[in-house]
Structures are given as structure tokens and as C-alpha cells.
Amino acid sequence: MRWLSDTTVDRLREETDFPDLGNSKYVIAGRLGSGGMGTVYIAEDAELGRKVAVKVMNTVDHSGALAARMMREAQIIALLEHPSIVPIHDVGETNDGRVFYAMKLVHGRRLDESVDTASAADLLRTFQKVCEAVAFAHSRGIIHRDLKPENIMVGPFGEVLVMDWGVAKVLVSQNAKTDREGIRNTSLEDVEFADTLPLDAAPPGETKGGTIIGTPAYMSPEQATGRTELLDERSDVYALGAILFFLLTGRPPAESPVPSTVRAQVSDTRPVRPREIRSAIPKPMEAICLKAMADKQNDRYPGAEELAKDVLSYLDGNPVSAYRENLFEKMGRWLGKNRFLVLLILAYLVMRVLVFFFFGR
Amino acid sequence: MPDRFPVTRLSAIVGTSSSNQEERTRAFEALIAAYWMPVYKYVRIKWNKPSEDARDLTQGFFAEAMAKDFFARYDPSKAKFRTFLRTCLDGFVANENKAAGRKKRGGDAIFFSLDFDGAEEQLRGLKSPVVGAIDDYFEKEFARSVFSLALESFRSQMLQAGKEIHLKLFERYILNNEEDSPKLSYKVLAEEFGISTSDVTNYLAFGRREFRRIILERLHELTASDDEFRREARALLGVTPT
Numbered sequence: 280m281r282w283l284s285d286t287t288v289d290r291l292r293e294e295t296d297f298p299d300l301g302n303s304k305y306v307i308a309g310r311l312g313s314g315g316m317g318t319v320y321i322a323e324d325a326e327l328g329r330k331v332a333v334k335v336m337n338t339v340d341h342s343g344a345l346a347a348r349m350m351r352e353a354q355i356i357a358l359l360e361h362p363s364i365v366p367i368h369d370v371g372e373t374n375d376g377r378v379f380y381a382m383k384l385v386h387g388r389r390l391d392e393s394v395d396t397a398s399a400a401d402l403l404r405t406f407q408k409v410c411e412a413v414a415f416a417h418s419r420g421i422i423h424r425d426l427k428p429e430n431i432m433v434g435p436f437g438e439v440l441v442m443d444w445g446v447a448k449v450l451v452s453q454n455a456k457t458d459r460e461g462i463r464n465t466s467l468e469d470v471e472f473a474d475t476l477p478l479d480a481a482p483p484g485e486t487k488g489g490t491i492i493g494t495p496a497y498m499s500p501e502q503a504t505g506r507t508e509l510l511d512e513r514s515d516v517y518a519l520g521a522i523l524f525f526l527l528t529g530r531p532p533a534e535s536p537v538p539s540t541v542r543a544q545v546s547d548t549r550p551v552r553p554r555e556i557r558s559a560i561p562k563p564m565e566a567i568c569l570k571a572m573a574d575k576q577n578d579r580y581p582g583a584e585e586l587a588k589d590v591l592s593y594l595d596g597n598p599v600s601a602y603r604e605n606l607f608e609k610m611g612r613w614l615g616k617n618r619f620l621v622l623l624i625l626a627y628l629v630m631r632v633l634v635f636f637f638f639g640r
Numbered sequence: 641m642p643d644r645f646p647v648t649r650l651s652a653i654v655g656t657s658s659s660n661q662e663e664r665t666r667a668f669e670a671l672i673a674a675y676w677m678p679v680y681k682y683v684r685i686k687w688n689k690p691s692e693d694a695r696d697l698t699q700g701f702f703a704e705a706m707a708k709d710f711f712a713r714y715d716p717s718k719a720k721f722r723t724f725l726r727t728c729l730d731g732f733v734a735n736e737n738k739a740a741g742r743k744k745r746g747g748d749a750i751f752f753s754l755d756f757d758g759a760e761e762q763l764r765g766l767k768s769p770v771v772g773a774i775d776d777y778f779e780k781e782f783a784r785s786v787f788s789l790a791l792e793s794f795r796s797q798m799l800q801a802g803k804e805i806h807l808k809l810f811e812r813y814i815l816n817n818e819e820d821s822p823k824l825s826y827k828v829l830a831e832e833f834g835i836s837t838s839d840v841t842n843y844l845a846f847g848r849r850e851f852r853r854i855i856l857e858r859l860h861e862l863t864a865s866d867d868e869f870r871r872e873a874r875a876l877l878g879v880t881p882t
Contacts, residue, residue, distance in 0.1 A: 281788065282762050285780075288787050290814045295852045295877050299845040302838055306825075374845040 298335045299374040305333055305381055313337070316445050317349065321384060324368075331368060335379040346378040352445045353380040355421055363412035363439050385440050391428035394526060401437075402526045403564075403594055408439040410519055410587035416441075417512045417582050420450045424510065426518035427497045428525055450511060496531035497521040500574050513576040516586055520571025520579070523590075527568060528556040563593055566602035653721055653864040656705075657712035671711070672702050672754075673789060674862050678781035679729060680759050686774045687733050695756045701732050716864040720872070722782055783876055786862070790855040797854065798847075809833060809840065810847035 283291070297307045297320070305322040311332060312319050322333040336349055356367045369381040390409075394402065409431055413423060424446045432440040499517035501509040524532045532551070553565045567589050573579045580586040589599045596616030598604060604612065614621055655667025676698055683694040705711055705728065714724045769777035798807040812832070813824060824832075826840040833840070856873060863869040 281791065282758065282765075283784055283788050283791070284765075285784075287815055288784050291787050291791070291851070292783075292877060294814055294848050295855060297848075299841070299848055302841055374842075374849075 298377060298379065300333070300335075300371065300379060303369070303371045305331065305369075307333065314443070314445075316345065317379075322381065324381070330384045331381045332365075332384045333379055333381045335373060336377040338377070348445070349378045349380070352447065355444050355447050355449070356382070358419055359416055359421065359444075361412055361415045363408055363441055364416070364444075365440050365442060385432050385434070385442070387432045387434035387438070387440070389429055390431040390433055390522075391525070393433050394428070394529060397433075400594065403590055405431075405433055405437070405439050406519075406523055406526055407587050407590045407594070409441060409522070410583045410590065412439065412441045413515055413519060414582060414584035414587060416447070417515065417584070422448050422450060422510060422512055422515050423518070424448055424502065424514065425494055425497075426515055426522060427494045428522055429494075431522075448510060499576075501576065509576070511576070512582045513579045516571050516579045516581075516583055517573075519583060519586055520568050523564075523568045523571060524553055527553045527560050527564060530556070532572065561593075562608075563599045563602040563604075567593065567599055570601040651864050652861045653711055653714060653716075657709060668702070668706050670861055674785050674858075675725060675782070676702065676754050677759055677762075677785050678778055679725075680754075680756065681763060681781050682726070682729065682774070682778050683733060684763060685768060685777065686730075689733075691756070691760055695754075697733055697736060698754070698756075700736065701729055704732060714864060716868045720868065721862070721864060722778065726778060786855065786858055786876065790851065790858050793854050793858070794847075794851050797850065803846070805833065805835075806843045806847050809843050810851070813844060 293310075296310065298318075300307065300322070304324055304326045306325055307320045307322045308330075309321045310318065311321055317334045317336050320333045320335065322331055323329075324331050334349075336345055338345070350370065353367050353370045356364065360366070365382050365385055367380050367382045371379055371381075373379055390405065393405075397405070409426075413426065416423060421444075423441065423444060425443060426441070430441065430443045432442055434440065495503065497518045498521075499510075499514040502514050502517075521532045553560045553568055554562070567586070570578070570589075571580055571586055580589070585600075589601055592599050596612060598609075598612070652667040652670035655663050656671065658664045658667065679701060680694055680698045683689050683697050684691065687694075687697075689697060710728050711725075714721055718724075794810075795807060798804070798810075809829060813829060826837050826844075829840045830837045835843075855877065859872055859876065860869050863872050
């Protein structure tokens with residue numbers, strides 16, 4: 280029996296694991312990571328000579344359901360042209376019948392890995408960008424449904440990317456939404472795309488009523504209880520609130536699998552407040568977090584945009600909609616915001632007093 | 641389709657307790673083929689035995705496992721087979737150490753034809769594990785053994801099926817690029833073999849598929865339950881068989 284070196288064993292293992300991308304222009308060079316639905320590889324685009332990330336379905340899907348879902352993810356991302364959403368370059372099929380898509384290769388760190396090193400202000404700015412990207416998706420009638428720090432990448436220049444749209448849901452056809460809610464007009468392209476998807480956004484085998492999709496620690500109560508018909512933009516707002524909770528406290532709002540469900544059923548159980556974990560967290564910031572994470576959908580921000588605005592207001596030293604300040608807090612905030620002006624006035628007054636004492640008499 | 645493979649090999653672990661003698665022998669042969677090399681190296685390194693003693697102990701361990709039906713006691717819900725095997729092995733070596741004036745095995749007592757000289761050569765070519773890393777070392781050696789066996793089967797099956805060019809291409813692409821050298825491009829391979837690039841793609845895809853099927857079959861043979869098989873496939877190969 281021939282002796283195999285470590286290198287050969289690794290190469291054989293790689294070959295066993297690496298998908299064959301058929302006659303596509305991509306040559307797999309390494310593995311980046313694996314999720315429930317697919318594995319992401321680094322690959323070289325042989326035509327353009329650039330590195331890309333290729334997501335390949337983990338298993339051959341004889342029913343076609345997973346392939347449809349992945350194709351759907353690719354279509355959804357293609358619809359979301361935004362600097363904070365990773366663009367798709369190409370969709371194809373491996374030699375053994377698995378769907379893959381090639382996307383921009385993202386450099387950077389996951390948000391959960393950055394939390395210990397970034398400053399609080401930087402984290403809040405990152406969070407605000409995440410909200411803006413999600414708000415954009417909402418404006419296109421798409422909700423993410425699996426927002427969590429692990430699905431957010433922060434690039435070396437502070438750029439933010441929202442990843443993994445595998446369980447995203449198209450809320451309603453844009454036409455229907457426009458008609459029913461009078462939100463806005465949309466392009467014909469949007470309407471056509473929305474029409475290709477079932478109104479209830481049911482990727483086969485996934486979002487049927489009662490199915491729980493997402494990550495428990497970041498799930499809204501309606502999502503945790505499988506009431507998929509209730510899911511809307513505010514479900515993403517809840518997840519954003521949970522992400523904010525994580526950024527403020529360094530831990531997810533709950534480690535248990537269905538915290539919101541438990542809370543919904545047991546009325547006297549209240550969630551842990553961020554300030555109970557870290558008392559230094561400013562009250563307005565805690566209020567923003569708790570409003571986003573309200574159990575009742577109507578008590579949350581109506582969308583990610585409103586949440587982003589409140590965070591920006593806080594960063595700019597302005598009042599936030601989620602928190603009613605008392606007079607002292609208003610003064611404190613005003614003084615904090617206008618520190619330079621206050622110092623100037625104080626300096627002027629001191630000068631006047633000195634002048635009065637030395638020369639006025 | 642790499643994830644679907646015909647399970648032509650029954651579990652050798654289950655087979656060791658078969659009432660059918662032929663099946664039992666086949667099962668032990670399969671286990672010995674996969675495990676003798678890791679066992680030998682483990683005894684040499686963990687128990688710090690000289691080559692001669694390690695050979696005796698390796699032979700003795702498998703002989704005793706067969707005679708006393710060690711492996712029939714394995715319960716897949718409690719641990720991996722490898723963990724169980726190492727526990728048995730450690731117990732066996734410890735007992736042998738205790739047995740004062742142990743009768744040296746030799747002559748008639750050698751049951752299996754194993755390439756210990758080859759194993760020694762490998763040991764010389766490999767870095768010794770650091771202290772405390774013997775578990776990982778055993779895992780790695782087991783993986784090496786499984787891949788080696790799978791590659792042997794792959795070679796013979798490809799030749800039997802008249803797929804010589806597929807085999808040569810696979811070996812050239814994977815095995816002949818030792819130590820950190822970049823893989824040859826499909827274009828270079830196409831020129832070298834005088835075939836088109838799409839032929840290279842297809843032949844390699846076929847080779848990968850077959851190799852994957854063979855190694856999963858081999859792994860299935862070396863595990864006791866479907867659950868263990870899936871866990872092993874995930875741990876050893878990073879794949880999830882359906």
C-alpha cells in the first residue's frame with residue numbers, strides 16, 4: 280500500500296469535499312465556511328482573473344426544493360443593489376446537480392468578532408449602516424428573517440455587509456403593497472420579479488405556516504412561535520434590536536432557544552434590560568434597544584429606517600423618539616452636545632468677573 | 641452524484657460478532673486493514689515500545705480481539721469506535737506489561753501479514769506528535785489509513801473498468817503535486833494528456849465522484865451505525881452524506 284503524505288491526504292480530502300463546478304469559469308481554491316444550506320468556497324474567476332466567493336448547496340437535492348430556495352436567494356440578492364449587500368455575479372450548477380452562485384469576495388470580520396475591539400461609537404455607526412441596508416431591503420418588500428451579528432461583515436475600511444439572505448422573504452408583490460398600503464410606486468421590473476414568487480414567499484419546504492426559521496437568540500416572538508403569517512419588517516426590527524443588545528452588552532438577549540415565546544406565555548417574566556448587565560449604558564440607548572425588541576409588533580419601530588434615525592439622533596446628541604427625557608437629562612444632553620459653547624461662555628463669564636474685580640472698582 | 645452511494649459494504653464492526661465465520665473473518669480483515677498501522681504507530685509512540693515489541697503487541701492485540709470478541713462489546717451510542725478501540729488497546733498493552741516474563745510471540749503466533757517495515761519507514765518520515773496530542777495523532781493516522789485504502793481500491797476499480805486515463809489524470813492532478821506546489825491548471829493537463837479541457841473537467845469529475853463513493857463506502861464499513869457513519873463522514877471528510 281502506497282504511503283500517503285499529509286499533503287496528499289489533505290488534497291484527497293479537499294477533492295472529496297470540493298464541488299466540481301462543471302464547465303464554469305470558476306476554479307475552487309479553498310473552503311471559507313459552511314452553513315446549514317450551503318458551503319462557501321473561495322474561487323478564482325478564470326476569465327476575469329479575480330477572486331470570488333462561491334456558495335454551493337451542501338447536498339444533491341433530488342426534490343429540487345433546496346435548489347429552488349438557493350436560486351431564490353440569488354434572485355433576491357440580485358434585486359438588492361446596495362453597497363451593504365453583497366452582489367451576486369453568477370448562478371450555475373455543479374456537475375453533480377447542485378446549485379451554486381458566485382458572489383463578491385468579502386474581506387473583513389464578522390460583527391460578533393469585532394465587538395470586543397471596536398469602540399462603542401464605531402459599533403453604533405456600524406449598527407446604523409446595518410439598519411440602513413435592512414431598510415433598503417424593506418423598501419423592496421424583502422425581509423431578511425435571520426439577522427444576527429454572525430451574518431454581518433465589517434470590512435477594513437468600516438464598510439458593512441449584510442450576508443446570508445437564504446431565508447429572506449418577499450412580503451407581497453410590490454403592486455399589491457402599493458395598492459393596499461399606498462406606500463410608493465415601484466418599477467415594472469420589481470413587479471415582475473415579485474410576481475414570480477408566491478405571495479407568501481414560500482421557498483419550497485421552508486416558510487409554511489408554523490415553520491420556525493431563524494436563529495433563536497435573535498428571533499422575534501412571532502417568528503419564534505412559527506406564526507409566519509405575522510412576519511413583516513418589524514420582525515427584522517426585533518432582530519436588529521437584539522443585535523443592538525448584543526453590541527451594548529456583549530451577549531445576545533437570551534441564550535435559551537425560545538425566550539420570546541416564554542415571555543409571551545408567562546406575563547410576569549420580563550426580559551433582562553441592557554442596563555442590568557451594564558449600568559453604564561445610556562438610558563436613551565437602552566430605550567432604543569427595548570423599543571426595537573418590544574414583544575408586540577405595534578410597540579416596535581415601524582421599520583429599520585426609523586430605528587436607524589433614532590440611533591443617528593443619539594450619535595448626534597439629539598433626543599431620541601424612544602425615550603422621554605426629564606429636564607435635567609435634557610440639560611445634561613444639551614450641555615454634552617454644546618460642550619465647546621458652554622466652555623466658551625464660562626470662560627467669557629470668568630473673564631468678565633476678573634475684569635470687574637481688577638479694573639471695575 | 642457524490643452523496644448517493646450504493647452501500648455495498650456492511651459494517652465490519654457489526655460483522656465481527658456474526659455467527660457466520662466467513663463474514664466474521666472478512667469483518668476482522670477489514671478492521672485490521674484500516675487500523676493496524678495507526679495501532680502500531682500508537683504503541684510505538686504512546687507506549688514508547690521498540691519496533692520489535694510493537695510488532696508483537698499489534699499482532700497480539702488483533703489476535704486477542706478476534707479470540708475474545710473485544711469488538712462485539714462496542715456500543716456506538718457511547719463513543720466512537722476508535723475511542724473504544726484505543727481503550728481496549730491501552731488495556732491490552734497494560735496487561736501485557738504487567739504479565740511478567742511474557743512469552744514472546746513468534747513463529748506460529750503471527751497471524752497477520754502486515755508491513756511493519758513500511759510502517760517504520762513512515763514513522764521515520766513523520767514528525768512525532770507533541771506531548772498530549774496522541775489522540776489527534778491517532779485520528780490523523782486513521783484518516784491516512786482510510787485514504788490509503790480508498791486510493792488502492794480506487795486504482796484497482798478504475799483499471800478494472802478500463803478508465804486508465806481517468807486514473808492517470810486524477811493521480812497527476814492530485815498525487816504528483818506534492819508539498820505546497822500549486823495544482824496544475826486544467827489547460828496544462830489537457831495539453832499534457834492530449835485531450836480537451838472539457839474532457840479534463842469531466843474525467844476529473846468522474847474520478848472525484850468515484851473516489852468519494854469509495855471512501856464513503858470504506859467509512860461505512862468501519863462504523864457501526866448510520867449515525868456514527870454520518871458523524872465520521874463529517875469529521876473526517878467534511879461531507880454530509882444523504
